[in-house]
Amino acid sequence: MTTPLFDKVALIGIGLIGSSIALNIRDRGLAGEVAIATRRPETLKRAEELKLGTSYHLDPAEAVAGADLVILCLPVGSCGAAAAAIGPHLKPGAIVSDVGSVKAAVVSAMQPHLPGHVHFVPGHPIAGTEQSGPDAGFLELFENRWTILTPIEGTDPAATERLVRFWKATGAMVETMTAEHHDLVLAIVSHVPHLIAYNIVGTAADLETVTQSEVIKFSASGFRDFTRIAASDPTMWRDIFLNNREAVLEMLARFSEDLASLQRAIRWADGDTLFDLFTRTRAIRRSIVEAGQDTQEANFGRLKPRKDPWNEGSAPGE
Amino acid sequence: MTTPLFDKVALIGIGLIGSSIALNIRDRGLAGEVAIATRRPETLKRAEELKLGTSYHLDPAEAVAGADLVILCLPVGSCGAAAAAIGPHLKPGAIVSDVGSVKAAVVSAMQPHLPGHVHFVPGHPIAGTEQSGPDAGFLELFENRWTILTPIEGTDPAATERLVRFWKATGAMVETMTAEHHDLVLAIVSHVPHLIAYNIVGTAADLETVTQSEVIKFSASGFRDFTRIAASDPTMWRDIFLNNREAVLEMLARFSEDLASLQRAIRWADGDTLFDLFTRTRAIRRSIVEAGQDTQEANFGRLKPRKDPWNEGSAPGE
Numbered sequence: 001m002t003t004p005l006f007d008k009v010a011l012i013g014i015g016l017i018g019s020s021i022a023l024n025i026r027d028r029g030l031a032g033e034v035a036i037a038t039r040r041p042e043t044l045k046r047a048e049e050l051k052l053g054t055s056y057h058l059d060p061a062e063a064v065a066g067a068d069l070v071i072l073c074l075p076v077g078s079c080g081a082a083a084a085a086i087g088p089h090l091k092p093g094a095i096v097s098d099v100g101s102v103k104a105a106v107v108s109a110m111q112p113h114l115p116g117h118v119h120f121v122p123g124h125p126i127a128g129t130e131q132s133g134p135d136a137g138f139l140e141l142f143e144n145r146w147t148i149l150t151p152i153e154g155t156d157p158a159a160t161e162r163l164v165r166f167w168k169a170t171g172a173m174v175e176t177m178t179a180e181h182h183d184l185v186l187a188i189v190s191h192v193p194h195l196i197a198y199n200i201v202g203t204a205a206d207l208e209t210v211t212q213s214e215v216i217k218f219s220a221s222g223f224r225d226f227t228r229i230a231a232s233d234p235t236m237w238r239d240i241f242l243n244n245r246e247a248v249l250e251m252l253a254r255f256s257e258d259l260a261s262l263q264r265a266i267r268w269a270d271g272d273t274l275f276d277l278f279t280r281t282r283a284i285r286r287s288i289v290e291a292g293q294d295t296q297e298a299n300f301g302r303l304k305p306r307k308d309p310w311n312e313g314s315a316p317g318e
Numbered sequence: 319m320t321t322p323l324f325d326k327v328a329l330i331g332i333g334l335i336g337s338s339i340a341l342n343i344r345d346r347g348l349a350g351e352v353a354i355a356t357r358r359p360e361t362l363k364r365a366e367e368l369k370l371g372t373s374y375h376l377d378p379a380e381a382v383a384g385a386d387l388v389i390l391c392l393p394v395g396s397c398g399a400a401a402a403a404i405g406p407h408l409k410p411g412a413i414v415s416d417v418g419s420v421k422a423a424v425v426s427a428m429q430p431h432l433p434g435h436v437h438f439v440p441g442h443p444i445a446g447t448e449q450s451g452p453d454a455g456f457l458e459l460f461e462n463r464w465t466i467l468t469p470i471e472g473t474d475p476a477a478t479e480r481l482v483r484f485w486k487a488t489g490a491m492v493e494t495m496t497a498e499h500h501d502l503v504l505a506i507v508s509h510v511p512h513l514i515a516y517n518i519v520g521t522a523a524d525l526e527t528v529t530q531s532e533v534i535k536f537s538a539s540g541f542r543d544f545t546r547i548a549a550s551d552p553t554m555w556r557d558i559f560l561n562n563r564e565a566v567l568e569m570l571a572r573f574s575e576d577l578a579s580l581q582r583a584i585r586w587a588d589g590d591t592l593f594d595l596f597t598r599t600r601a602i603r604r605s606i607v608e609a610g611q612d613t614q615e616a617n618f619g620r621l622k623p624r625k626d627p628w629n630e631g632s633a634p635g636e
Contacts, residue, residue, distance in 0.1 A: 089487075184531050188525060189533055195577075217609060217610050218504070220445065220611055222509075225546070237592070238596060245585070252581055255518055262513060270561055284530075285549035287534045294542050300382040
């Protein structure tokens, strides 16, 4: 990157996503200056120790002064208040974006606080780990992952295009859609799976017939993967569920309906229904591996099989 | 291992578990001879090409002749018929075991067919990947994983002890408990998580508002991990659910009850209930990592963070 895409970027919030964006800007030269703002002095100090920006601020209004790109890297529930704080200080023509996992609610919360002279292009990089904080960020987080932009109707296409170029420079693939459609897609691929993972880990912890130490000891067979998901940041996820309520409740209703039908199949020993579903889901896994969205290594590469393990045509068990 | 633990082992079925046991016997010298039996000629041929045994049989009765350890490495639903086939041909004093993920039903299915002069010590190595077939096996599959043995009341402790030594020689940790308790533990740590994973992948595939290609494209955020689990062997899992019905239905009822309460919390914007659960589940994850049952690498090591990522004390987002 020879010419930076932006003169000055302001990052409000410097957790996993914010620090990963900061590393991309720094190491790939995407902007001349990076102002970092965060609420807690100890987090700000850590960001400075990690050399994530060029200036550090406890007041977001101060950070956005003169910035031509402002990205809110905050839990969804904090975006409205942050927009109110920075609104009057935004430079005319600035692009304002965010990284929230929910879009319609963030748009409603932020838009009233943004002046007419800025371009509001909400965004969501579908990337993350179960870790949080400024130390969790890394340069490759967005590589080969999708970032979804949900520009408001009437937004200048040139502003959207400029933000697309920014995200592509981090290695991300970019797609645009409406905020409402984004929220439905994410409800099924992310929000409901997380809720279910949190839920089963909670159910297991509350059993009397099986002790918690047994659950921990014998977790290797499926449950363990749920606990990884259920270790995700509590604040962020609380905000997601409260802010994508309608879509989550709709998808959850379908999930529960389908689960009730599986429960019935088990009760009535209807093996065919189970077998048909289990065969269908295997094909979807194959598509995801083919689409490059996951590795085909067994057990996420935790274990090392001897050779090509995607042995789809083989006979099961015997 | 200088003296083999057994003169002759017979493995009935040579899928992921069977072939991994065979590699352990071969590469660690745990037995003098290994007879392999499987129903399909092409699978048997593949086992021979991989040099997994010392003799190869389509008839399990032929394989068990003279064996002092017989392990059924079959889907749970096939164990009864296999026991009937081998029962009359077992050597007096032989130890008979299996690797099924369900124990009480397997005991009921097998025991009537086993002569009084053998030692029946059912077993379950809690190890596996989503792959199947004789090519999927590898030497390290059982290493640092638990194998549970559920000896029948009145079993000669010397026989159980001999099988414990065999499993420990593969690198496994071994625990004994009743078949009934095993089935409850596995229902919550394995069977219900698998059912839920299968279910949500099925739900996602059936949506009209979100296309299947969108589900595949944007799967990275949680859903993807469920698809790995939901790619597990359909026959094996159908048999597990049909054979551990009571325990699975009990755990499922609790799961659904808890999920209904989370659904209510979302509907009524009860953020505290969500936050409390999400904090509690994070602690359980930490215990699993501390117990050595999983790695703390972010995203199963799919992505590489810069430094120690288990940044538990850090502030979320902002």
